[in-house]
Amino acid sequence: MSFYDLSYEQDKFIHYAKENTRSFFEHHDHIPSSPGQVALAKELVRELKDMGLDAYYNDKTAFTIGKLAKNTTDEVTPIGFFAHVDTADFNAENIKPQVHPNYDGGKVYLDKDEAIVLDPAEFPDLLNLKGQTLITSDGHTLLGVDDKAGIVGALSMLRYLVEHPEVKHGDVYVAFGPDEEIGCGGKYFDPHDFPGVQFAYTLDNGRPGDFSYDTFNASESTIHIKGTVVHPGEAYGLMVNATTLMNEFLSALPQNEVPEKSRNHEGFFLVIDTTGTVDHADISMIIRDFEWDKFIAKENLIKKIVHKLNEKYGSDRFTVKIRRQYENIYNGLKDKPYIVNLALDAYRKCGLTPHVQSFRGGTDGNFITPKGIPTPNLFNGGGNYHGRYEYVTVEQIDKLAEVLTMIITEHLRQSREGRDERPLEKYW
Known part of the structure; x- marks a missing residue:
C-alpha cells in the first residue's frame, strides 16, 4: 500500500536524476558552483507553482523557496524542510537510471560487459528491499539519490497535501539549496525566506527510520x-x-x-x-x-x-x-526536545522503528541551526551514496513523503493538545 502515487515519484526521481548538478569545490566562490544547479532550482520553482504554491528563486542564495499556506484556523508555527540539488564529486555526466521492478534480492548487473555488479553479498542492505522497485545507475555515474530522493519526497508530500485539503496543516516551507556537498550552500541560506519557522529538517542521507541530531563539530x-x-x-x-x-x-x-x-x-x-x-x-x-x-x-x-x-x-x-x-546540531537543540520527539513520534506512527545515530559528518543543518532554525536530519532512503553503486527504491521515497506528512499533521495535533517535551535521551 503506497502513501502516494509511486509512478509520480518514480518519474520525478528519474527526471531529476538525469540532470547534471554536480558541485565543484574549486568553484566554491561562485554560488552555486555549477550551472546545472541553477537550471534544476528554477525548474523546481515551476513545479511548485504548478502545484499552486508560492515559490521563487533567491538569486543571492541560489535557494528555491516554496510555501504551502495553512488551511486551518489553529495557531500553529510554520515548519520547514530542506533538500539540496547538487550531487557529490563523482561522474554525473549522462546519467542513465535503471529501473528494476519487483527486485528479487539478487545481483544487479549495472553493466554486464564491464562486470559492474551491485551485489547483496557486498551490500547486504539490499536484502531488505525485496519486492520493491529498485533504481540504480548504469555503473558509470552516480545516481543522485543524495539528495534528489529528498527533493522528490518533499514534492510528493506537498502534492498530497494540495490534493487532500481535508488534511489540515499549518504553513509548510521547503527550500531546495545548492552546494551542500562542498559545505557551502547552507551558509548562504537567508532565514527571512522562512518567516516564522522555528525549526526544520533536512532530508539527507539515511534509510527509513534513521534520524540524526548529533553531528561533528x-x-x-x-x-x-x-x-x-x-x-x-x-x-x-x-x-x-x-x-x-x-x-x-x-x-x-x-x-x-x-x-x-x-x-x-x-x-x-x-x-x-x-x-x-x-x-x-x-x-x-x-x-x-x-x-x-x-x-x-x-x-x-x-x-x-x-x-x-x-x-x-x-x-x-x-x-x-x-x-x-561548523558546530554540532545538538548544541542548538539540546534544550528543544520537541523538535526531536516530534520526528520520532511521526516515525512510530508510520510504522518505522527509529534508528537514532550520530552523523559522522555535517549537513546543511549545521549552518542553518546557528541562524535560529534548529535543523536535524531525517532520511532520503537508498544507500551507497556518492558513487556508481548508489541506489534507492520508489517505496523508500514514498515512505519519506508519508513521514513528512505525518510530522506536519502531528505538529498540528500537538499544537492543539500539548507538545511532547520529554527530555532528550542520549543515544550514543
Whole structure:
C-alpha cells in the first residue's frame, strides 16, 4: 500500500536524476558552483507553482523557496524542510537510471560487459528491499539519490497535501539549496525566506527510520613552518630544515585519533595535505569531534604543539590558523526536545522503528541551526551514496513523503493538545 502515487515519484526521481548538478569545490566562490544547479532550482520553482504554491528563486542564495499556506484556523508555527540539488564529486555526466521492478534480492548487473555488479553479498542492505522497485545507475555515474530522493519526497508530500485539503496543516516551507556537498550552500541560506519557522529538517542521507541530531563539530587548521636555507656543505649549526620540523609536528599528533581508527562517537585529526622544502613547509588538516569539550581540547592541542615547537626552535618558526567550519546540531537543540520527539513520534506512527545515530559528518543543518532554525536530519532512503553503486527504491521515497506528512499533521495535533517535551535521551 503506497502513501502516494509511486509512478509520480518514480518519474520525478528519474527526471531529476538525469540532470547534471554536480558541485565543484574549486568553484566554491561562485554560488552555486555549477550551472546545472541553477537550471534544476528554477525548474523546481515551476513545479511548485504548478502545484499552486508560492515559490521563487533567491538569486543571492541560489535557494528555491516554496510555501504551502495553512488551511486551518489553529495557531500553529510554520515548519520547514530542506533538500539540496547538487550531487557529490563523482561522474554525473549522462546519467542513465535503471529501473528494476519487483527486485528479487539478487545481483544487479549495472553493466554486464564491464562486470559492474551491485551485489547483496557486498551490500547486504539490499536484502531488505525485496519486492520493491529498485533504481540504480548504469555503473558509470552516480545516481543522485543524495539528495534528489529528498527533493522528490518533499514534492510528493506537498502534492498530497494540495490534493487532500481535508488534511489540515499549518504553513509548510521547503527550500531546495545548492552546494551542500562542498559545505557551502547552507551558509548562504537567508532565514527571512522562512518567516516564522522555528525549526526544520533536512532530508539527507539515511534509510527509513534513521534520524540524526548529533553531528561533528568541525574546524580546519593550517600550519606554516619557516626554515632556514644554508648550503648543505656549510649547514652545521645553521640550517633549519622545515620538512624535518613538519615531521616532528606530525609525530606529536595523537596517532590513534585518526579516521581509520575512529568510529561511533569518537573524533579525529585528519591531515589532508602536506608540502615541504628546506625553506618552508605547510600542513592542512581538519579536526572533528562530537563533544564540545573534546573538540575544543583538540583545537587547543594543535596550539600547544605549535607553542612547544616554537619554544624549541624559535618563536616564529611555526604559525597556526584555525578556522571554525561548523558546530554540532545538538548544541542548538539540546534544550528543544520537541523538535526531536516530534520526528520520532511521526516515525512510530508510520510504522518505522527509529534508528537514532550520530552523523559522522555535517549537513546543511549545521549552518542553518546557528541562524535560529534548529535543523536535524531525517532520511532520503537508498544507500551507497556518492558513487556508481548508489541506489534507492520508489517505496523508500514514498515512505519519506508519508513521514513528512505525518510530522506536519502531528505538529498540528500537538499544537492543539500539548507538545511532547520529554527530555532528550542520549543515544550514543
